[in-house]
Amino acid sequence: MKFISRLVSTLFGNAAGILAAWYVIPGFNLENPGILEIAVLAGALTVLNIFVKPVLKLLFGPLLLLTLGLGIIVINAFLLFLLDTWSENLTIEGVLPFAFGALVISAANILIHLFVK
Template sequence: MTSILFRFLANAVALAAAVWLVGDITLGEADASTGSKTVTLLIVALIFGLVNLIVKPVVKLLSLPLLILSLGLFTLVINALMLMLTSALAGDAFEVDGFWPALLGGLIISIVSWAVTLVLDND
């Protein structure tokens, strides 16, 4: 249970870093009644986590030949596509304007999520 919570918090921090560092990735207001960017960020992190849990393994399996040929670098493209899918599912709450910002955002999210998980997870 704590592992899921750590992964959720790592995704939220990583998404916040991507929004902060990449100008074409924006975070809007998901719910006008709360008016809080933190709530919006947590909702987007939940959507991103579900996309990575459900869709990403299927896409990785289907693109296995490309992953082998590119020695794993195609994973960056898959991460960008998962970020763009999250943007499509989140609507106005989270927007990614194009593939290149998504690629850079996916790279940032991967690095920050790995670092936060490394710091928080003491197992």
């Protein structure tokens, strides 16, 4: 039960983060910002966070230790890159929108998880 509530909160956090990044960050573009498109993007990002992110954290563990955890921004930006290449509705132009998008989505997830506990 706890896994399902965490999964749903992560899904809502990703959706809120994608919307916030779209509103705030120039270069972070959504082609058709409807509810269904946001839900599909949030679902795909949630799947990437569940399956790909742990593998990347394992591979880049020493880098994460050396940067005191700030390397996770690079991993999150890479996950956004994967989402950008997979999706036709999301277009991210430039390196800074990837990094800032990763920060905004992470902040949205942190806020959602603080209230769900």
